[in-house]
Amino acid sequence: xxxxxxxxxxxxxxxxxxxxxxxxxxxxxTDVGIVNNSYFINDEKKMVIxxxxxxxxDSFIQNVQKAAPPSEIDYVVINHMEPDHSGAFEAxxxxxxxxxxLGTRRIVDxxxxxxxxxxxxxxxxxxxxxxxxxxxxxxxxxxxxxWPETMMTYETGDRILFSxxxxxxxxxxxxxxxxxxxxxxxxYLAESLRYYTNVVAKFSNMVTKGIAKLESRDIGIVxxxxxxxxxxxxxxxxxxxxxxxxxxxxxxxxxxxxxxxxMYGNTALMxxxxxxxxxxxxxxxxxxxxxxxxxxxxxxxxxxxxGVIVAAPTYEGSxxxxxxxxxxxxxxxxxxxKKVFRFGSYGWSGGAQKKFEGAAERMGWxxxxxxxxxxxxxxxxxxxxxxxxxxxxxxL
Numbered sequence: 001x002x003x004x005x006x007x008x009x010x011x012x013x014x015x016x017x018x019x020x021x022x023x024x025x026x027x028x029x030t031d032v033g034i035v036n037n038s039y040f041i042n043d044e045k046k047m048v049i050x051x052x053x054x055x056x057x058d059s060f061i062q063n064v065q066k067a068a069p070p071s072e073i074d075y076v077v078i079n080h081m082e083p084d085h086s087g088a089f090e091a092x093x094x095x096x097x098x099x100x101x102l103g104t105r106r107i108v109d110x111x112x113x114x115x116x117x118x119x120x121x122x123x124x125x126x127x128x129x130x131x132x133x134x135x136x137x138x139x140x141x142x143x144x145x146x147w148p149e150t151m152m153t154y155e156t157g158d159r160i161l162f163s164x165x166x167x168x169x170x171x172x173x174x175x176x177x178x179x180x181x182x183x184x185x186x187x188y189l190a191e192s193l194r195y196y197t198n199v200v201a202k203f204s205n206m207v208t209k210g211i212a213k214l215e216s217r218d219i220g221i222v223x224x225x226x227x228x229x230x231x232x233x234x235x236x237x238x239x240x241x242x243x244x245x246x247x248x249x250x251x252x253x254x255x256x257x258x259x260x261x262x263m264y265g266n267t268a269l270m271x272x273x274x275x276x277x278x279x280x281x282x283x284x285x286x287x288x289x290x291x292x293x294x295x296x297x298x299x300x301x302x303x304x305x306x307g308v309i310v311a312a313p314t315y316e317g318s319x320x321x322x323x324x325x326x327x328x329x330x331x332x333x334x335x336x337x338k339k340v341f342r343f344g345s346y347g348w349s350g351g352a353q354k355k356f357e358g359a360a361e362r363m364g365w366x367x368x369x370x371x372x373x374x375x376x377x378x379x380x381x382x383x384x385x386x387x388x389x390x391x392x393x394x395x396l
Contacts, residue, residue, distance in 0.1 A: 033172025
């Protein structure tokens with residue numbers, strides 16, 4: 001894409017990515033893509049904010065050159081050292097011989113460890129400002145959003161917050177980079193929630209603290225490192241991140257996430273009866289087959305909903321492996337304090353329940369109840385399990 005002017009003298013110089021299949025090597029983005037946003041401030045002093053992935057070096061440097069000759073760049077701001085933002089810094093260091101690289105103390109350390117860059121590097125701290133001419137930027141340390149070294153950069157004139165991974169989302173940009181010219185805002189909102197739960201959610205307490213640091217500032221535009229630039233409704237994405245962070249404190253939707261798997265269809269038979277009961281009650285729920293659905297798409301529902309139903313059989317004296325993986329990912333991502341009910345079939349032995357209870361205990365999930373049956377569920381099994389599930393739903 002060509003340079004895009006955000007405000008007079010401030011430009012987007014990012015690089016769209018429709019090549020990467022797995023963000024962080026884990027999360028599927030083949031169908032949606034992602035953008036690595038970078039920005040340029042053209043004033044008496046010239047400043048680049050963030051860069052791009054290593055395989056995007058050529059495109060990124062070309063965009064920098066469209067903004068200004070690299071030899072004229074005075075400052076390079078590093079909001080975050082993760083390689084999807086810092087991968088082009090070595091090339092920019094060589095291309096911009098007078099540029100001073102700015103970051104938190106930990107950023108400076110990582111710049112040395114990742115790329116061996118030690119010259120023309122300067123540490124900045126929260127509240128520090130740098131005048132560029134007509135414009136001034138201020139630095140705000142926001143650790144653990146989502147690495148320990150992260151910060152945000154605030155341009156005081158047009159009130160632009162360059163927020164790094166904070167307030168970001170999946171999704172390539174196509175023909176727009178702004179919220180008010182986007183033709184499918186619901187898509188980007190859903191991908192922002194998926195990004196939050198996949199990448200940031202574990203550090204929700206730090207998100208809350210980071211947002212608190214911003215409250216004294218009038219923010220006119222939110223310009224994150226991934227996703228849309230919010231110039232029409234900057235408060236919208238900040239409020240959503242605040243709401244999603246509060247889910248870690250139990251402020252969740254009174255609804256259920258049903259995660260299920262089956263070997264030979266016996267657990268699936270009971271699942272049909274259970275979901276029918278939920279529909280009869282008018283209980284909102286999402287359902288995911290953990291054998292076929294990547295955890296990336298399950299985590300948003302688990303994160304935002306109060307109740308969980310786990311439907312999975314016993315497998316060789318333990319819980320069905322795809323379900324073990326799904327619960328492991330929930331644990332890794334800090335999904336805690338849920339209320340859960342489990343059911344499943346077993347054959348020549350049990351064992352799934354013990355494995356499930358261990359996972360629930362580690363995550364602080366309250367086990368409301370469970371129901372196991374041998375082989376195919378009988379009419380009596382179905383009635384008992386349906387009744388228990390209804391009690392579980394009412395308890396929410």
